[in-house]
Amino acid sequence: VENARIDLIAQDRDLGVADGSHGQVRATVLRALGASPPGGTGWHFHDLRFQLYYVLKGQLTTHVEGQGRLTFRAGDSWLQPPRTRHNVMEFSADLELLEVIAPADFGTTECEAPE
Numbered sequence: 001v002e003n004a005r006i007d008l009i010a011q012d013r014d015l016g017v018a019d020g021s022h023g024q025v026r027a028t029v030l031r032a033l034g035a036s037p038p039g040g041t042g043w044h045f046h047d048l049r050f051q052l053y054y055v056l057k058g059q060l061t062t063h064v065e066g067q068g069r070l071t072f073r074a075g076d077s078w079l080q081p082p083r084t085r086h087n088v089m090e091f092s093a094d095l096e097l098l099e100v101i102a103p104a105d106f107g108t109t110e111c112e113a114p115e
Contacts (some may be wrong), residue, residue: 058095
């Protein structure tokens, strides 16, 4: 599955942390623009040192390398290890997430599913 472009499936609101931390950290609220695309986002990983999520509203199911399918609902949080392959399989149309990442600017690489 080709990765879904994040700007087509979610809208983000930058909380201004990147400027205050000179690019060391970014905090955003991600809000779904509707239901998840068929097949999810596609397998990918982010070139980040730190990646924390907190579900503000709705729910999502993601398949994480080494952990399988995980479902998170409002009030849940998780820390994703650096460069972990994952595919966000599905999410509710009302999904809102707080995302805290380091560094503020990073790359995303499409990849094969883990075996």
